[in-house]
Amino acid sequence: MPSWSIPYVLLVPGILVIAGLLLYPMIQMVTMSFQSISLRVIRGVAEPKWVGLENYTKLFDNDIFWSSLRNTIVFAAVTVALTLILGTAVGVLLNRLSRRMSTFVIIGIMSAWAVPPVAQGTIWRWLFDAEAGIINWALNLLPDGLSTLVLGRADWTAQPWLNDAWSVYIVLVLTVVWASFPFVAVSVLAGLRGIPAELYEAARVDGSTPWHTFRKITFPLLKPVFAVLTILSIIWDFKVLSQLYVLLNGPTNREAFNLSLFSFAEAFKAPPKMGSGAAIAVVLTIILLVVTAFYTRQMVKQEDLT
Amino acid sequence: MRIAKITATTVTTAALALGLAACGSGETTTPQPQASASASGPKFAGQSITVWRLGDPNEPSQKYMDDLVAEFKTQTGATANVQWIPWPQVNDKFTAAAAGGEGPDVTEIGNDQVPLWQSQDALAPVTSITTGGEHAQIPKNLFGLETIDGEVYAMPWGAGTRAVMYRKDWFEDLKIEPPKTWDELVAAAKKIQDEKGKDVDGFAFNGGSDANHLLGALAWSEGGEYAVKEGDKWVGKLTDPAFKTGFETYTGLVTSGVSGKSRLTLNTTDIRTRFSNGKVGMYLTASWDIATIKEESKGKVKEDQMAFFPLPSKSGGETPAFFGGNDITVWNDAKNKELATEFVKLATSKKWADRYALDGGLLPVYPDTLAELAKDPAQAPFAAAFAKAKAFPADPQWTEANETKAVLQNAARSVIEGKATADEALAKANKELEDILNQS
Structure with missing residues (x-):
């Protein structure tokens, strides 16, 4: 075997797995998005019908698509930012704790991360329940004056958090940030542990403030970590489905759909419309690919420079 | 930059692995208990069918199904396994079953759902039942949603108004x-x-x-x-x-x-x-x-x-x-349609359809039983609503x-x-x- 071929041979098993499990379904999905696929097609008693761009034109005419797109993007932007800020802050904090204490805190926050998505949704749905929820109860405990001053109202009895799209998304942001910041925190901590202590000592000798140290030493050194975490968070937050499904009590409230839930409702609720469901999924995939490609380029560029 | 790079790689790998793990969910399937085969006995001895009942079981409906299944066993020698599907999940379950998943042989179905599932090829015609014997007593106007292109796709089992x-x-x-x-x-x-x-x-x-x-x-x-x-x-x-x-x-x-x-x-x-x-x-x-x-x-x-x-x-x-009504019919993917049709026939016979309606709090589809029931003051609100019932x-x-x-x-x-x-x-x-x- 010529030596140049070794990398390729080593790559083959991985490529085969990706091709079988990812590429083939992706091609299938794109094909389906140009077809009308009813249950009868899935049952094998009818042939899929080519409809050209009809699934897409119908989709772009649909108000629900545009509100879903808006919900998806705004949610991802807010959640990614909050997750990274909170995660980094906690990571830096963990680095200053003693070994035993930081292990303790890590176990604590990682258990939030380990909660399965449906359970996350259930937990927060109960917390924000209009009548039995602890949030409304706690807001009512605030002194009336303070509550009115800060939040604009004193009485929170039976406040229906999960009706209106925007308040559902407040709860969803909390749910997802709560469950995903620990991963960022621990990754940042791992990165921080790798930065030589001499740099910080030198900074201290030079009289640098903590903020300055973070900006001039920590952040540049951890930039690759942040780049990866940002991409991952974007991918994860664009795809949120289970938590939203649980918070909304199923796909009924269409104003609060995001693209994933919209795609799911189209493709799998009776009568299933796999074609338009696939079209939504294609749009979501393209958005994600563009965003990811952009960030990956940035990342590669930076590494070339350093 | 080595360390940061390694960290980045580690983070990516770990995340991908976790992502994959999260995707790998599977649908749980209920194992089908196979009836033990016996060599002798009635025509369908040793065979079994799955029956879907809709709603949450309560004491009378559970008892009714136990008795009906026992009667079915005596008449045909076959076993019927009853599964209960809560109403809000019915369409999802039908979708999965029609797409090739685990499905029933006989299923209860809401009368307004019949046109949809017939159009998806999910139901088998049961026209043969309607023509003979006491089943012919069921009024023809109760077959409005069930009759499509001259074939009957479901048997009225009980009528429900609210x-x-x-x-x-x-x-x-x-x-x-x-x-x-x-x-x-x-x-x-x-x-x-x-x-x-x-x-x-x-x-x-x-x-x-x-x-x-x-x-x-x-x-x-x-x-x-x-x-x-x-x-x-x-x-x-x-x-x-x-x-x-x-x-x-x-x-x-x-x-x-x-x-x-x-x-x-x-x-x-x-x-x-x-x-x-x-x-x-x-x-x-x-x-x-x-x-x-x-x-x-x-x-x-x-x-x-x-x-x-x-x-x-x-x-x-x-x-x-x-104008609600619950029907019962043969699922098109039933392995043994003849046996499944036997079950539907038995369930909608006068004795069992009447008991289905009365035990389940529905209105009977057989006219003389309905006339009898309308005299009961507790049932009067439903009979009154039934007289004015409309359909979607x-x-x-x-x-x-x-x-x-x-x-x-x-x-x-x-x-x-x-x-x-x-x-x-x-x-x-x-x-x-x-x-x-x-x-x-």
């Missing part, structure tokens, strides 16, 4: 008479909330998968219609003043505070659970809920604390109720408008939240309803 279930003991405590007009109903609901707490729904708003049972009754009572077929096209009638009046009565349940604003997506099953917990004074349902509530509330709500009255209309008199548009796409897209539920939500006027919301809903019903 009436208002109320807490009889609360009414007696608070000295409220069962309401005869809509205004009285709202007044009664307010009084219940004043006395029993603000988190109690005086009259529960249904905004879930079966919301149109309530909205339909209110709209029909004003003379409104969802849509009518003109030629081969459906024309939406949601913007007609009559429908609008009914729609406003419906949203008024929440805007007047009679039902909590935080509960806009509850279906009858969710409301029943709240009723069992003493959080609902009145709601629209069928009489089968009595047995379930008795069990579910674990004695908190007893049988003598529940009663029914016909839903009064805004303009006076009783509302036309949704008979179209395979109705289920999509009704449950999947929840067109009118979303229209009601936007009005309740003050984002649109009833006119705006209904105009939008009307267009969508037409689009859905007229798609090929």
Whole structure:
């Protein structure tokens, strides 16, 4: 075997797995998005019908698509930012704790991360329940004056958090940030542990403030970590489905759909419309690919420079 | 930069691995118990079929199925395995079964669901049953939704209409008479909330998968219609003043505070659970809920604390109720259609169909049994509603408008939240309803 071929041979098993499990379904999905696929097609008693761009034109005419797109993007932007800020802050904090204490805190926050998505949704749905929820109860405990001053109202009895799209998304942001910041925190901590202590000592000798140290030493050194975490968070937050499904009590409230839930409702609720469901999924995939490609380029560029 | 790079790689790898793990979920399948084969005995000895019953089992319905299955075994020698599917999951389960998943051989089905599932090739014709013997006594007008292109795709098993279930003991405590007009109903609901707490729904708003049972009754009572077929096209009638009046009565349940604003997506099953917990004074349902509530509330709500009255209309008199009915039929993928048809035939014979209806709180499909039942004062509200019963548009796409897209539920939500006027919301809903019903 010529030596140049070794990398390729080593790559083959991985490529085969990706091709079988990812590429083939992706091609299938794109094909389906140009077809009308009813249950009868899935049952094998009818042939899929080519409809050209009809699934897409119908989709772009649909108000629900545009509100879903808006919900998806705004949610991802807010959640990614909050997750990274909170995660980094906690990571830096963990680095200053003693070994035993930081292990303790890590176990604590990682258990939030380990909660399965449906359970996350259930937990927060109960917390924000209009009548039995602890949030409304706690807001009512605030002194009336303070509550009115800060939040604009004193009485929170039976406040229906999960009706209106925007308040559902407040709860969803909390749910997802709560469950995903620990991963960022621990990754940042791992990165921080790798930065030589001499740099910080030198900074201290030079009289640098903590903020300055973070900006001039920590952040540049951890930039690759942040780049990866940002991409991952974007991918994860664009795809949120289970938590939203649980918070909304199923796909009924269409104003609060995001693209994933919209795609799911189209493709799998009776009568299933796999074609338009696939079209939504294609749009979501393209958005994600563009965003990811952009960030990956940035990342590669930076590494070339350093 | 080495360390940072390694960290980055590690993070990526770990995340990908976790991502994959998260994706790898599988659907759980229930193993099919195989009946033990016996060499001798009746024709189908040793074979088995799966029967789907819809709803949550309660004591009488469970007992009924046990007896029916035993009778089936005696007659055919075959075993029937009964599985219960809660109503809100029915369409999802049918979808999965029709797409090639684990399905039934015989299934119960809502009569308004028959056109949809027939159009998806999921049901087998059972026309042969209807022509012979006592089955011919079932009135032909009960086969309206079931007859498609001359073939009957499901057998009527029991007819269900809806009436208002109320807490009889609360009414007696608070000295409220069962309401005869809509205004009285709202007044009664307010009084219940004043006395029993603000988190109690005086009259529960249904905004879930079966919301149109309530909205339909209110709209029909004003003379409104969802849509009518003109030629081969459906024309939406949601913007007609009559429908609008009914729609406003419906949203008024929440805007007047009679039902909590935080509960806009509850279906009858969710409301029943709240009723069992003493959080609902009145709601629209069928009489089968009595047995379930008795069990579910674990004695908190007893049988003598529940009663029914016909839903009064805004303009006076009783509302036309949704003409509901439960059918039973042969699933098209049944492995042994002959045996499955035998089960349907037995279940809809006079003896077993009558008992199905009477034990389950439905109206019997055999006319003489129905006439007998109408004399019973407890059943009178249902018989009264049955006389005026109306059905939703008979179209395979109705289920999509009704449950999947929840067109009118979303229209009601936007009005309740003050984002649109009833006119705006209904105009939008009307267009969508037409689009859905007229798609090929």
